[in-house]
Amino acid sequence: MVEKKRAVVLVSGGLDSVTALAIAQGQDFDCYALSVDYGQRHRSELDAARRVTDAARVPLKVLPLDLRGIGGSALTDDIEVPETETSGIPVTYVPARNTIMLSLALAYAEVLGADDIFIGVNAVDYSGYPDCRPEFIAAYQQMARLATKAGAEGREMTIHTPLIDLAKAGIIKKGIELGVDYALTVSCYQADEQGKACGVCDSCRIRREGFRAAQVPDPTRYR
Amino acid sequence: MVEKKRAVVLVSGGLDSVTALAIAQGQDFDCYALSVDYGQRHRSELDAARRVTDAARVPLKVLPLDLRGIGGSALTDDIEVPETETSGIPVTYVPARNTIMLSLALAYAEVLGADDIFIGVNAVDYSGYPDCRPEFIAAYQQMARLATKAGAEGREMTIHTPLIDLAKAGIIKKGIELGVDYALTVSCYQADEQGKACGVCDSCRIRREGFRAAQVPDPTRYR
Numbered sequence: 001m002v003e004k005k006r007a008v009v010l011v012s013g014g015l016d017s018v019t020a021l022a023i024a025q026g027q028d029f030d031c032y033a034l035s036v037d038y039g040q041r042h043r044s045e046l047d048a049a050r051r052v053t054d055a056a057r058v059p060l061k062v063l064p065l066d067l068r069g070i071g072g073s074a075l076t077d078d079i080e081v082p083e084t085e086t087s088g089i090p091v092t093y094v095p096a097r098n099t100i101m102l103s104l105a106l107a108y109a110e111v112l113g114a115d116d117i118f119i120g121v122n123a124v125d126y127s128g129y130p131d132c133r134p135e136f137i138a139a140y141q142q143m144a145r146l147a148t149k150a151g152a153e154g155r156e157m158t159i160h161t162p163l164i165d166l167a168k169a170g171i172i173k174k175g176i177e178l179g180v181d182y183a184l185t186v187s188c189y190q191a192d193e194q195g196k197a198c199g200v201c202d203s204c205r206i207r208r209e210g211f212r213a214a215q216v217p218d219p220t221r222y223r
Numbered sequence: 224m225v226e227k228k229r230a231v232v233l234v235s236g237g238l239d240s241v242t243a244l245a246i247a248q249g250q251d252f253d254c255y256a257l258s259v260d261y262g263q264r265h266r267s268e269l270d271a272a273r274r275v276t277d278a279a280r281v282p283l284k285v286l287p288l289d290l291r292g293i294g295g296s297a298l299t300d301d302i303e304v305p306e307t308e309t310s311g312i313p314v315t316y317v318p319a320r321n322t323i324m325l326s327l328a329l330a331y332a333e334v335l336g337a338d339d340i341f342i343g344v345n346a347v348d349y350s351g352y353p354d355c356r357p358e359f360i361a362a363y364q365q366m367a368r369l370a371t372k373a374g375a376e377g378r379e380m381t382i383h384t385p386l387i388d389l390a391k392a393g394i395i396k397k398g399i400e401l402g403v404d405y406a407l408t409v410s411c412y413q414a415d416e417q418g419k420a421c422g423v424c425d426s427c428r429i430r431r432e433g434f435r436a437a438q439v440p441d442p443t444r445y446r
Binding site: 061062063064065066067069070094095096097098099100102103104106107108110111130131133135136139140142143144145146147148149151152 | 284285288325334353366372375
């Protein structure tokens with residue numbers, strides 16, 4: 001029996017990352033999920049990460065990293081989450097979030113002997129986050145290839161972004177094809193303890209419009 | 224009065240990072256020290272970080288990040304620290320350590336509005352760590368310029384590595400010139416609770432040889 005190649009998949013419990021996980025499994029990777037508990041207010045995300053990885057029969061590692069110490073975002077500070085559309089980079093931006101999450105994934109990949117990392121970023125609905133752009137991912141991969149023992153020994157780390165060119169509707173269609181149960185996921189920036197969504201934040205709005213555009217019933221539980 | 228430019232300085236409490244801090248202050252930056260408590264066994268390092276930043280009158284932020292969850296190093300796992308010289312990459316290598324520390328520094332820099340990060344890596348005595356090489360730092364800087372809100376707005380992040388071409392003796396001479404008190408620092412991988420060094424690990428050996436080569440009395444407190 002040929003051993004499957006291992007991959008680290010960053011799983012937040014949201015719609016995008018669970019789709020990225022399904023795609024990685026569909027490409028026959030032996031997946032290890034990593035979730036970063038960066039002191040976010042929406043802890044129901046972590047419960048969702050547990051549900052989606054259990055459903056996918058994938059081990060989940062949760063790394064606590066309390067970013068509230070350095071502040072700078074409505075998601076980790078005591079700033080109100082905006083409920084109206086904003087232009088430019090939103091206050092929900094967590095400083096260097098994807099850089100940090102990819103760095104922890106890189107460490108985990110190195111420990112596992114994995115040369116592949118999956119992250120569910122997309123450049124279409126990225127709400128103005130600089131660290132969701134393809135040029136950022138390309139630069140990260142270049143850096144990652146120089147950063148590790150594996151890289152120093154000639155192996156090449158690959159950062160997979162299977163959703164990068166998809167709009168939300170396309171992501172949902174892809175996930176439905178792969179059998180993803182989106183009822184298990186939470187996207188809302190201010191979901192309650194039961195994981196019920198507010199329906200009014202940026203993330204809720206993008207998600208709801210995605211289901212509508214994909215012509216798929218929205219399984220989100222709203223308050 | 225012209226406001227000084229802010230810089231984030233990664234400070235471990237070791238000889239190199241306190242020298243990097245003195246150099247950043249010498250270049251007239253308003254310095255903010257960041258120390259990552261990555262679950263290292265040598266907690267005396269953090270006490271040293273507190274002493275050196277107090278002496279330099281610089282605020283110190285300590286971010287807890289327990290890397291023991293992902294394992295992979297003698298510094299965070301229950302593996303014995305080697306006391307004889309080893310070739311290649313040593314088991315004391317923490318996976319993706321500098322990548323992770325720079326990413327946290329990047330987040331902090333973004334919050335502070337700083338465009339400069341100092342890290343005390345050096346390529347000469349780097350003991351085979353891939354993430355101490357100049358090509359790694361250059362790739363990291365390239366990535367960092369694309370990662371952040373500041374970068375997206377046209378500002379350029381610079382990763383300063385003032386020690387990169389210096390051997391240990393050169394670092395020590397530089398620090399002495401700048402008034403660094405090396406008695407406050409701890410380099411040992413297995414220092415005791417009072418910060419006393421073992422004298423036999425890789426790090427102790429490199430440090431002792433550095434003081435000898437610099438012809439400076441070694442202030443290290445050995446057990």
